[in-house]
Amino acid sequence: MDACRGENPVCAGVRNDVRRRCRLRVAELKLQVTALLGFLTFLGADAYDPLDPNGNITIRWDVVSWTPDGYVAVVTMNNFQMYRHIMSPGWTMGWTWAKKEVIWSMVGAQATEQGDCSKFKGNIPHCCKRTPAVVDLLPGVPYNQQIQNCCKGGVLSSWGQDPAGSVAGFQVSVGQAGTTNRTVRVPRNFTLMGPGPGYTCGPAKIVPSTTFLTPDRRRKTQALMTWNVTCTWSKFLASKNPTCCVSFSSFYNSTITPCPTCACGCENKRNCVRSDSKLLSTSGINRPRRDGVQLLQCTHHMCPVRVHWHVKLNYKEYWRVKIAITNFNFRTNYTQWTLVAQHPNLNNVTQVFSFDYKPLVPYQSINDTGMFYGIKFYNDLLMEAGPLGNVQSEVLLRKDQDTFTLKQGWAFPRKVYFNGEECMMPPPDLYPFLPNAAHVGARVALDCFASCALLVLLLVVL
Structure with a gap:
């Protein structure tokens, strides 16, 4: 060490190499710490629910x-x-x-x-x-x-x-x-x-x-x-895959937007059961298991639950939505189920016909999220897959005249949660859209009305 205290060029090179290695090591440690903090932040953010910030x-x-x-x-x-x-x-x-x-x-x-x-x-x-x-x-x-x-x-x-x-x-x-x-x-x-x-x-x-x-x-x-x-x-x-999916339809378009294929993962595709399978008549087949193992009906989406949102009617001051929840799990009755939806017009819910409803207001300035759930002793039990494995209701909403439109999928929810888990949504470019004929028809009707009004005016003048 004493030999390297002077200005020897060899010693200077050794010192510079040591410093360079130290800087590289420090940089690596910083990256590792940053990655660890990012992972921990991700876990913490995942546990935090903005719709229910105080829930535990x-x-x-x-x-x-x-x-x-x-x-x-x-x-x-x-x-x-x-x-x-x-x-x-x-x-x-x-x-x-x-x-x-x-x-x-x-x-x-x-x-x-x-x-x-x-x-x-x-x-x-x-x-x-x-x-x-x-x-x-x-x-x-x-x-x-x-x-x-x-x-x-x-x-x-x-x-x-x-x-x-x-x-x-x-x-x-x-x-x-x-x-x-x-x-x-x-x-x-x-x-x-x-x-x-x-x-x-x-x-x-x-x-x-x-x-x-x-x-x-x-x-x-x-x-x-x-x-x-x-x-x-x-x-x-909870799970690496979603446990529910959402499909859409509307009165103004015959197209039905289905759940995405393998929306909940297709790991169980080989073990799924057809709705007419003789296996379903086996004693105890519908008994729920504590390990959470499911028995799913064969579908293209392979989800235990599907939520269908149908834009049913459009009135002058109101519009009407039909919501249907279908269970494709032969082994599970969903007791006291909940359905949460985000939509900007949920701040004007007028009537919910066969579900209970409660708005969720995580922030004082936003009221776009609501919780639907079954009426006790009536439809709060969603039966296992089969003829009785569905519940449905209709929702009447007052139009917000400044924002309401049927264009560009505005009438469909932004997010949907079933039993607290977020459902897989279809891609927005597949939402049912207004047909061009609707715009053309409206324009023709307007032109016809203007022509008839002009004709009546001319007859009165003459």
Whole structure:
């Protein structure tokens, strides 16, 4: 090193080469960091829903009493999403214990596996797994196994559709957990599954203890300890392909714009089933599966659900749209389905005939998005593929005279979401268009009217 402290040209070249390599290495590291930040931003942006910026599922864990070796807790799950819900076969909640906790008993839910409880003699725990998975009970269980908001078969309504049905709850007795606020450890790695993936849960955070009203509503009690977990939905985690598609038609053009070919991917094309297949008469073929495996009807688009938007009538001050939703999945009943559409004239919805409707206003200055959903006990259940596998309604909208037009596909929605997932739209150049004859006919009629008016005027003058 001492030999290279002078102005030796060889040493200067070595130093310059070292500097050049360092600069290249720094540049590579900057690129890697930028790419990583971009990927993380993409994931974060994907989890953020501009139509429902505050939507999430919050799990609240309230310790309500101590036991000789642990505690009893009431777990409450609130779905604060406006239009995304969890349908049958329901939610599955999981976590990892911080120590060697066990579940002695549960009310309103059950663990899917007991695990290895061989070290216990006499009283055997309900679950000894380090990573338990818990599911809701089915409706109709005995009263002594129920707790408030339990036993819905895991179905969790969206908050915008049914606030009362958007809450789930169960009670759990935890052993080997500590018996004070200082010795209890918060579980880690919470997970939430619907019929498939899509939700990511953050870490559990200790929050101020929840207060409760006694049954007579005259006295407040307080949880001994409370922690919250927030879970958000991400399209990136849910599925690589869309799960629905959109087709269009109109009264002014006989052309029907179908769903794009393989709109939802054609991976299942070999396993699809024709509507007249004898396989469909097999016992249990229509039973939904927790792994989300579908049984689809053979179509060119291979989507479980198709939404059809038909521009039906054009009045002087109003126009009318017919919406039809068809289920091509032989294995799934879509319970409490939701349909969200973006269109600039949805700010003037006058009447929806056989669906419920609620506007979604994510920003104060924009009201172009609305949620359609079934009327309870009437058409809120979209049956599996077959003769009954469709629901439909009509929508009457008042025209916005400044913007309304039937030209260039303006009458069709900009985006459509079914059950919270964005549907594949046809390319705009294939939308039904106004025929040229309509313009020519209008011009001829106008010329004829002007000629007749001129003739009548001449006759009056003469």
